[in-house]
Amino acid sequence: MTMQEMRGRVAVAGVGIAGLDATGHTELEILGLAAKRAVADAGLTLQDIDGICTASVSSAMWVMPVVEYLGLRPSFQDSTMMGGSSFVAHILPAMHALLSGQCKAVLVCYGSTQRSSTLNRAEIGRYRRVLDPQPFETPYEPLNPLSSYALVAARHMHEFGTTREQLAEVAVAARAWAALNPEALKREPMSLADVLDARMVSDPLTVRDCCLVTDGAGAFVLTRSERARDLAQPPVHVLGAGAAVWHRQVSMMPGFTTTAASDSGARAYAMAGLGPEEVDVVALYDAFTINTILFLEDLGFCAKGEGGAFVEGGAIAPGGRLAVNTNGGGLSAYHPGMYGIFTVIEAVRQLRGGCGARQIEGAQIALAHGNGGTLSSQATAIFGTEAAL
Amino acid sequence: MSEPARSADALPAMGPEARYFEALREGRFTVQRCDACARTIFPPRILCPACMSEDLSVIEPTGLGEVYSTTTVRRPADKGGDYNVAIITLAEGVQMMSCVKGIAPASVRIGMRVRAEVVDGRVEFTPEGSAS
Ligand SMILES: [Zn+2]
Numbered sequence: 001m002t003m004q005e006m007r008g009r010v011a012v013a014g015v016g017i018a019g020l021d022a023t024g025h026t027e028l029e030i031l032g033l034a035a036k037r038a039v040a041d042a043g044l045t046l047q048d049i050d051g052i053c054t055a056s057v058s059s060a061m062w063v064m065p066v067v068e069y070l071g072l073r074p075s076f077q078d079s080t081m082m083g084g085s086s087f088v089a090h091i092l093p094a095m096h097a098l099l100s101g102q103c104k105a106v107l108v109c110y111g112s113t114q115r116s117s118t119l120n121r122a123e124i125g126r127y128r129r130v131l132d133p134q135p136f137e138t139p140y141e142p143l144n145p146l147s148s149y150a151l152v153a154a155r156h157m158h159e160f161g162t163t164r165e166q167l168a169e170v171a172v173a174a175r176a177w178a179a180l181n182p183e184a185l186k187r188e189p190m191s192l193a194d195v196l197d198a199r200m201v202s203d204p205l206t207v208r209d210c211c212l213v214t215d216g217a218g219a220f221v222l223t224r225s226e227r228a229r230d231l232a233q234p235p236v237h238v239l240g241a242g243a244a245v246w247h248r249q250v251s252m253m254p255g256f257t258t259t260a261a262s263d264s265g266a267r268a269y270a271m272a273g274l275g276p277e278e279v280d281v282v283a284l285y286d287a288f289t290i291n292t293i294l295f296l297e298d299l300g301f302c303a304k305g306e307g308g309a310f311v312e313g314g315a316i317a318p319g320g321r322l323a324v325n326t327n328g329g330g331l332s333a334y335h336p337g338m339y340g341i342f343t344v345i346e347a348v349r350q351l352r353g354g355c356g357a358r359q360i361e362g363a364q365i366a367l368a369h370g371n372g373g374t375l376s377s378q379a380t381a382i383f384g385t386e387a388a389l
Numbered sequence: 390m391s392e393p394a395r396s397a398d399a400l401p402a403m404g405p406e407a408r409y410f411e412a413l414r415e416g417r418f419t420v421q422r423c424d425a426c427a428r429t430i431f432p433p434r435i436l437c438p439a440c441m442s443e444d445l446s447v448i449e450p451t452g453l454g455e456v457y458s459t460t461t462v463r464r465p466a467d468k469g470g471d472y473n474v475a476i477i478t479l480a481e482g483v484q485m486m487s488c489v490k491g492i493a494p495a496s497v498r499i500g501m502r503v504r505a506e507v508v509d510g511r512v513e514f515t516p517e518g519s520a521s
Pocket of ligand 1: 423424425426427428437438439440441442
């Protein structure tokens with residue numbers, strides 16, 4: 001089966017979010033709730049789940065406690081960890097497993113108590129430097145991941161004249177979308193001046209150019225499309241998916257102004273047989289404001305270097321020319337350690353309809369994009385309704 | 390006869406990374422050059438990612454470079470104050486994370502010509518022409 005033949009053969013049958021305030025709870029507990037919600041949303045039970053994809057920032061063998069906790073005996077498991085893009089990257093291997101008959105229903109799931117956890121963050125940082133050393137960057141004390149994205153933003157500004165005001169537009173648009181999403185955690189109004197005057201952390205990025213630190217768990221269920229049609233929700237079909245990893249350390253990024261999203265996106269578009277002009281809703285991993293600008297360029301919504309101008313004047317805010325991060329994104333909705341899975345969940349919700357005040361009327365095609373590390377790994381998935389097949 | 394085999398148990402006592410940091414401790418900044426394809430390599434590797442050759446020479450670069458990008462990490466004065474983190478492109482073509490010292494962190498500009506020095510076991514840069 002070719003990649004193009006896999007188009008539209010697998011669908012998201014259920015989605016779930018839980019534990020946006022996880023106080024007093026463990027990561028497995030909120031992951032369990034999100035998993036249950038996704039499985040129940042699909043009209044299935046955990047006994048129907050025979051494939052699992054999951055990843056954790058802290059546990060290198062995370063699939064084992066998850067399988068144990070949920071009482072699964074999967075015939076397919078993928079615990080590839082490449083940062084926040086992982087859960088978008090899990091889609092393609094899951095499709096292979098579903099279409100080959102290795103399994104029938106794959107649960108992709110994640111949970112983090114990053115905000116409410118009582119673990120000492122400085123201590124965690126020290127362990128990471130020992131277990132996952134980066135001896136060519138650590139001596140310079142970059143405030144990672146923030147400083148790496150700041151370095152990329154500074155270069156983008158230098159090469160293309162991108163401004164801090166344009167970066168701030170991204171944060172303001174995300175906040176305006178969040179105001180329409182009852183689930184979003186930061187909903188109070190925010191102006192360009194609020195972002196520009198916010199505390200600088202690593203130039204040119206202020207604290208308001210950075211994603212939130214929250215708790216949260218997300219999950220979705222994939223089945224073959226023909227099975228999804230018989231389940232509880234309108235199927236949201238996977239039209240295309242692709243991933244790309246180029247480097248680990250930002251200093252090794254080959255040219256700071258083009259990310260591996262240019263590869264992952266091209267792969268997803270080729271499989272889907274469509275281009276950015278056909279996408280109705282876009283969900284991008286906005287860990288920092290520069291991400292949105294980079295990914296709009298690398299995924300073809302505007303030309304390289306024009307991302308800053310593209311977002312000006314509320315163009316990606318409600319009522320703008322392109323619906324980007326309609327849930328409020330990692331900048332204003334929720335960002336529990338890794339945000340990637342939530343791009344898929346929002347894309348699916350928009351294509352099903354019923355997103356209330358933030359619903360994009362008539363949306364047929366949505367793109368979800370995950371990012372990992374310091375712009376190190378990228379994964380893109382394109383979804384479509386039944387009408388988009 | 391044939392050239393001596395590189396058997397699995399014949400590794401030298403130190404790998405490329407250990408040798409790099411030993412040189413740094415001795416005050417020398419080094420990069421590698423592939424004997425087979427002439428590519429300059431940094432950080433140090435055991436093989437050339439372009440041609441797979443293991444024949445890599447350790448060379449001392451000119452130390453000249455240019456600021457590719459820069460950020461000022463804000464830090465309270467009582468914790469040491471603001472500091473610079475920069476990406477430097479060396480004249481030899483490779484890129485590295487470092488910092489530019491000798492001027493205010495916020496005065497570091499992209500495109501600025503800088504020169505490497507080894508300070509306390511790490512490579513730092515100062516603006517070209519400035520006294521260090
Ligand atoms: Zn070579």
